[in-house]
Amino acid sequence: MPTRTIIASLAALALLGGCASTGWMTPPAAPAGIVAPVEPAAPVDDGIVAGLLTDNQVQTAFAEIEAMRALNNERLVELTEIPAPPFAEQARGADMAARMRALGLSDVSIDAVGNVIARRPGTAGSEARSIAIVAHLDTVFPEGTDVTVHREGDLFTAPGIGDNSRGLVVLLSLIDAMQRAGIETRDDLVFIASVGEEGLGDLRGVRHLYETDASPFASFIAIDGGDAARLVVTAVGSIRYRVTFRGPGGHSYGHFGRAQPHQALAEAILRFTEAATPITLDGTKATFSFGRVGGGTSVNSIPFESWMEVDMRSANPQKLDALHQAFLNSVDAALEAANARRRENEALTVDLDPVGSRPPGEGDLNAPIVLHAMAAIRAMGQEPELTASSTDANIPISRGVPSVTMSRGGISRNAHAPNESWLDQDSHEAIQMALLVALAEAGLVSSE
Incomplete structure (x- = not known):
């Protein structure tokens, strides 16, 4: 032998066989890869997103998001130039925690593995659910990589600038816009800058969250991906x-x-x-x-x-x-x-x-979070592309938690390459889409 x-x-590895016990619905053949549009059977717009679009506070938040374009690009450069190689995200994590506190969140902590967790409490108190909004801190680039950002107009080039420094900017923008607009939610919004999403990190940050609490979140939104219409609902x-x-x-x-x-x-x-x-x-x-x-x-x-x-x-x-x-x-x-x-x-x-x-897993295409995300994408004039990918959302999807991965906005090119770039083109729309989904999930407490 x-x-x-x-x-x-x-x-x-033995658990993998039970990670998607509902089985696999084979999608129609898709061109070159993982994109396979699938339409859910239920109505796409349940009216919640449409109602949010007409709310005065949401409109104020939308305007604030558009107005902070220059600020967001400053944030992008500053975060990118803090190295975050695999298993060494501490400096960037500390910076994110400080930024979240500076935006007015008081319940900000860094857990045992390095996840930065900032809770924005809802009005429901002890009855509040927790809605996670997550972007990963780490990059694929080893220690010593030159992460200096080079800018030509609206084009930014540096290792990790799109994947996923821009995702972190989306987190900060969401907090900032809600604070400026005075938005309150029924449920808690938990903003997480996670560690270990890339490569051998093996999703260790989000995995840790579920190891310390079997059911920490009612739903889960990951910010990780370039195309604004791309909506990850299935875990590779x-x-x-x-x-x-x-x-x-x-x-x-x-x-x-x-x-x-x-x-x-x-x-x-x-x-x-x-x-x-x-x-x-x-x-x-x-x-x-x-x-x-x-x-x-x-x-x-x-x-x-x-x-x-x-x-x-x-x-x-x-x-x-x-x-x-x-x-x-x-x-x-x-x-x-x-x-x-x-x-x-x-x-x-x-x-x-x-x-x-x-773990692999097939998301529920008729889950409210999926329908809300599709409606939000359509509200920006895009047609949703439901896809499969490997992101932080793998862990909650495999456990049956309603989850999506949404765009970080702009146009990303050459991810995981030293010449990675990000173009600031209509980048505010992805932040606005994420805001709509977060508010649809957590419940907007209207001031009107």
């Missing part, structure tokens, strides 16, 4: 591993015949590609990638280790499970084949280290 060691507990799940084949190593000539970790790794990649490709060809989108590969010491050495990082994704839990099983089988088969070829010395071993597991 192959010697396979799974370093970390896979209990979280993922399973990620770091795989390391290990052997004795040696001299390329003198120890020829010893088991080769690189050969085993290459065979695992090939076997998995052949087994996984059919799973990706039709139905709900499923993907896999080999994001990083490494190992070895010199050209004239047999490496003592060879490693890779593998990413598997799908919104369909059955497809994700199928990819996962194909991956495990391929690693086992590659290890066995490599050891069978060796002529001398000890066998190879392999370590499987899970480095990420994001």
